[in-house]
Amino acid sequence: MSTAQTETKPRRLSLPPEMAQMAYRLLAAAVICAALSVLSDVFFTASNLLNILRQTALLFLLASGLTLVILTAGLDLSVGANVALSACLAATVIKGTGSARSASSSVSVAGLPSASSTASW
Numbered sequence: 618m619s620t621a622q623t624e625t626k627p628r629r630l631s632l633p634p635e636m637a638q639m640a641y642r643l644l645a646a647a648v649i650c651a652a653l654s655v656l657s658d659v660f661f662t663a664s665n666l667l668n669i670l671r672q673t674a675l676l677f678l679l680a681s682g683l684t685l686v687i688l689t690a691g692l693d694l695s696v697g698a699n700v701a702l703s704a705c706l707a708a709t710v711i712k713g714t715g716s717a718r719s720a721s722s723s724v725s726v727a728g729l730p731s732a733s734s735t736a737s738w
Contacts, residue, residue, distance in 0.1 A: 679700065682696065
């Protein structure tokens, strides 16, 4: 009688491809942060981190709003064009008048027709 021996292969820990890609991206971000902190004395300071958060706040708000629009199947992605038009209009008014107060009022008034035209009631 012969007995067949079954070989057991050691199980390898494997991640789904999406998780592996996310892990690689996080690792790359960590390596970049480590390199920048070594190369610069002011990279991990509180003022620099607050500056980065201030600069990305508008982008975060726009991206979260567009995500909600896409999730609810609204699919109106003209927000980027409206933001660009408002920024150009505000820059033109500030350059012409020198006042940010008049720029904010003109941008808000100019944004009303575009907001009402995109609303599909």
